[in-house]
Amino acid sequence: MGPVLAGVLQLLALIAALALAYVPLGTYMARVYSSDKHWRVEKWIYKGIGANPNTEMRWPAYLRGVLAFSAVSVVFLYVLQRLQGHLPGSLGFKAIDPDQAFNTAASFVTNTNWQSYYGEQAMGHVVQTAGLAVQNFVSAAVGIAVAVALVRGFARSRTGELGNFWSDLVRGVTRILLPLSVVAAIVLVACGAIQNFSGIHEVGQFMGGHQQWNGGAVASQEAIKEVGTNGGGYFNANSAHPFENPTPFTNLFEIFLLLVIPFALTRTFGIMVGSLKQGYAILATMATIWVGFIALMMWTEFAHHGPALQIAGGAMEGKETRFGVGASSIFAVSTTLTSTGAVDSFHSSFTGLGGGITMLGMQLGEIAPGGTGSGLYGMLVMAIIAVFIAGLMVGRTPEYLGKKIGTREIKFAACYILITPALVLIFTAAAMALPTPGHSMTNSGAHGFSEILYAYSSAANNNGSAFAGLNADTQWFNSTLGLAMVLGRFLPMVFVLALAGSLAEQKPVPATAGTLRTEKPLFTGLLVGAILIITGLTYFPALALGPLAEGLAS
Helix, strand or coil: HHHHHHHHHHHHHHHHHHHHHHHHHHHHHHHHHCCCCCCCCHHHHHHHHCCCCCCCCEHHHHHHHHHHHHHHHEEEHHHHHHHHHCCCCCCCCCCCCCHHHHHHHHHHCCCCCCCCCCCCHHHHHHHHHHHHHHHHHHEEEHHHHHHHHHHHHHHCCCCECCCCHHHHHHHHHHHHHHHHHHHHHHHHCCCCCCCCCCCCCEEEEECCCCEEEECHHHHHCCCCHCCCCCCCCCCHHHCCCCCCCCCCCHHHHHHHHHHHHHHHHHHHHHHHCCHHHHHHHHHHHHHHHHHHCCCCHHHHHHHCCHHHHHCCCCCCCEEECCCCCHHHHHHHHHHCCCCCCCCCCCCCCCCCHHHHHHHHHHHHCCCCCCCCHHHHHHHHHHHHHHHHHHHHHCCCEEEEECEEHHHHHHHHHHHHHHHHHHHHHHHHHHHCCCCCCCEECCCHHHHHHHHHHHHHHHHHHCCCCCCCCCCCCHHHHHHHHHHHHHHHHHHHHHHHHHHHHHHHCCCCCCCCCCCCCCCCHHHHHHHHHHHEEEEEEHHHHHHHHCHHHHHHHH
């Protein structure tokens, strides 16, 4: 079997698995967030944190809950890292430096999971499990909660109430993320991923020195890393490490895990707004972009421009021989079109155009299918923009799901789509203009610029993957990337929740003969076009200086 055919068959198997999980998981999540009953363990949690899960919140109160919880999480994780040297199970590792502790705390709380450290050489068992793994669960649950709040904004009318943040947060963890992660961890352990609390072992010599490995609760963290579209690996090699991702089957299984909730949330959306067809339209948009990007990536990576690539069957530099070009291409596209950031290959070693595809996937806003929750609310904001554009074309007040898209709503949507590009481009320009940040680049020219552009695209979009080659463990990058993560996560949420509150207050508008049919393929095409054009106009000059220049020169 040729490598191209193998890649295509893996893609088809992945699509089939996602299709089988779509209906049951999407329906179940809709029931989770529509139920008025609380599990006993959930009642204990509410009592412990002093929250009343039955109190409805308007968008300012919901936002305060999101920000307060996240702020406490940042402080807790920061302190935990600074105290690591005094904690049991630290494996002899010292406390994390202040700038790196801030960067890591901001990273995991914002669902970014950017890592400027070697996991196996810096973090002990307590920080990994009680700190990083916990944030993998709750940061993902926060994203789903905000998405559900926006969906309620469309579904409700004549009220500004969006539900209860604490209830949505707890249910996301106890009823969705935790059960899925338990099952996934068992599968990973059965397939060879490690799960223990062993210490550091000397396993031999390497290049004149001693080689050491330490164990850890790897399978359980790997499970929520993918299920929650987090991405932070136990080891520096991330999902290219055999302890995290031992076989081609686990590789495909992990891709399935990072895609299944974001895709299934479109059905949850359809059920909650009372129209499955609306959910299918959003699903079709996501799937079109995802499959299109995978096709482009496989084309660039399988293109043979020399005898070495012909013998290897594709651009194998930086890729695991266990997985090959096809599976690595699927993983790279899936992880950058979601907010996962996990890698089973090094994106810096992709072809020039291939590296550009991974960057563009993040710069789209990670909405195809996006992160847990963040992908859905990002796509819905883009749908509002597309409806507004269509309204301008026909000279009619735009409507979406029975809600008028007026001046207030379009301002919130516009602010949402402008924040992240502004962060990426401003920080990238500053890093290139100042003398010190440039010293962290391993490469010069277009590829070196791509290292910087990729880093800030990853941070501001809360992805977390790295291009490799950039030494990001400096005070400049730890601080600015951490700031980009925080602003890129919570500023958009402000406008999403404000938009949700505005929509929930509206009176439903009945559909007429002139209403745009947003469940039709025509709207899907319009939405795909709007996403690509808006992103292209924003990032094309920067991409032309980096991956496009490199790709065209090769």
